[in-house]
Amino acid sequence: MPQLNGLTVHADCRHFRGDLPCRPNKTDGYTCPDCPVYAPVTSRILIIKLGAIGDVIRTTPLLRRLRQERPGCFITWLTLTPAILPQHEIEEILKFDFASALQLQAREFDVVINLDKEKEACALLNVISAPEKFGYALRSADGVAWPVNELAQHKYLTGVFDQLSLANTKPYVQEIFELCGFDFRGEEYVFDTHDDKGYDWSQLPTGAGPRIGLNTGCGDRWTTRLWSDEKWLALIAQLQTAGYAPVLLGGEAEDARNRRLQAATGAAYLGTFPLPQFINLMHQLDGIVTQVTMAMHISIALQKPTILMNNIFNPHEFDLYGRGQLVQSDRQCVCFYRGTCRLGASCMEDLPAERVFEAVRASVPV
Template sequence: MASLSGITVHPDCRHFRGDIPCRPNKEHGYQCQDCPVYAPVHQRLLIIKLGAIGDVIRTTPLLRRLRQEYPQAKITWLTLTPAILPQGEIDEVLKLDLASVLHLQQRAFDVLFNLDKDKEACALADSVHATEKFGYRLHPQYGVAWPGNDLAAHKYLTGVFDQLSQQNQKPYVQEIFELCGYEFRGEEYVFDTHEDKGYNWRQLPTGKPRIGLNTGCGDRWTTRLWSDEKWTQLIGQLQQAGYAPVLLGGEAEDERNRRLQAVTGAAYPGTFPLPQFINLMYQMDGIVTQVTMAMHISIALRKPTILMNNIFNPYEFDLYGRGQLVQPDKQCVCFYRGSCQLGTSCMEDLPAEKVFEAVRASVPRQER
């Protein structure tokens, strides 16, 4: 507690901002001296997870454990994609920029978790004061990412040697928990479904289970792509069995989805900003997807997820008992490769029938 010109101020409160009024003051007019929601901070935690949107989403289960272990902590998360993190679940979300770096370097934390091997993440983790540190740091002599302690060794080694990565049988979330010193107990993602944003989806089919078909995979590992012919076969099988397929994707998939819509008559609402796309996926009864951002969103939304995989270790993905992982009948020889060594991707050896059967086993055909 502090007093400024005779006014009581609680800079130790989870709600206190210091630069602008806090939410309790703005919404209810509360002031520190008689505030009924005063929440003193007992620990300060910093999570550094910069990464792509999907990687940030699939790290959010850690929040559930941290809230259990540190119920009176203030949690700060530094990332490159702050908009994807659920508002209200994290006390402070910072975007990686010079202002945030300068700010963090002048603060002290009780526990710091650096979950990225990016050099800037490791350098920042080394320069921020914290009583305990977990995850990665910079090697003091060679300047490369390095495990901060033995807990980080397993996840580190599977990331730098393909052979160890292929042998790994731990899902990503379990590895992250263990890196932080916790046992993974099936904690779910923490995620905003955007269901209360007032979107109207009149163009979506009704009366049948909606199966979202996310037809793209990004441009980094194009060996994951499935051909139009396969998608057309799957759409036909779904339609005949009483499902309503809905084509999903972004700008990169727009042309393909328009072609598929023209050939099959499957619903295609179009492309949307990320919050609206998340809500669109929320309207589905099941999702068929490659290993993409949409896969992470589907899992976070707790949808039955039919995951089509070829070049990644299948043990890496935890579908939380909802859905199935399906792979080509032919063994993939292009582990984490962006181009196929054999000329034609083994994804063409994944039959549409196999994906269809996974949908049928995961999503009951009951009317909406």
């Protein structure tokens, strides 16, 4: 064991900080020579998954398998959105910036997994020392992302050729498990409900049947996913008639729409919230209706029955874990991963409210 001035120092312990006293020392006065909670790290793993938020959320099932395959591992996660990750389930969460990139290059890991094709993420995989690497690296000859080993080839190719992406039948989570050399066994997301924050939800409807969250927006990148006010009004009316309690969800971009829908129907709308509070609001609900957007990933992570309205994405990409249903228009979408409709009117408008309502009724009985 290494010693400093004759004192044994367990630098390999998962509690050890090096720049500050560890928690066992701070709370109980333990020192390394006789520490009863000494926990040596068996392996060090770095996950590079920078964004977007939804993709970060749906990468968390890997944590369960890594813990199983490598007991005692110390996991570091590099991301653009640290707040979305479960703080108590990951030993070290780093925000991607110059300081983090600099110190990671000076460290050694047993495994590095990079699931992003951004050049900066791939460059880090190139330069960080580890005997095992999975995912994407940066080709020095031309600066493009490239699979670092054969396991990453399938996921890589579905991302660069629309034809292969359309033909793919594997959900995203299965793809990233296989990229890391694992078979996917239905591992659930690892996620924080933020129940410990004590948020007040007394304004939510009570005693009026199951609460169904209606996430009415989808961001501004792929607006072909949007559903019109008329469709939402029709769905709300059917839900209310059947004894459900609709709860409108969204961010600042959806606020005006949700206020219109509330005024027209009396459906509950509590306003917009910071992300942790929004997550906890969704946790109070019995089911979620949403397009492919961040709320979809949160709903799946919270293990809610999810009624997913899809048009421009490969439906095989999404694993609802047997909870809820994916619904689509009868008109085949010709705008795969496009932000504007080639035909002038999105096929999402051909998805009837009745079909979405029936999916809710099948997934969340009154």
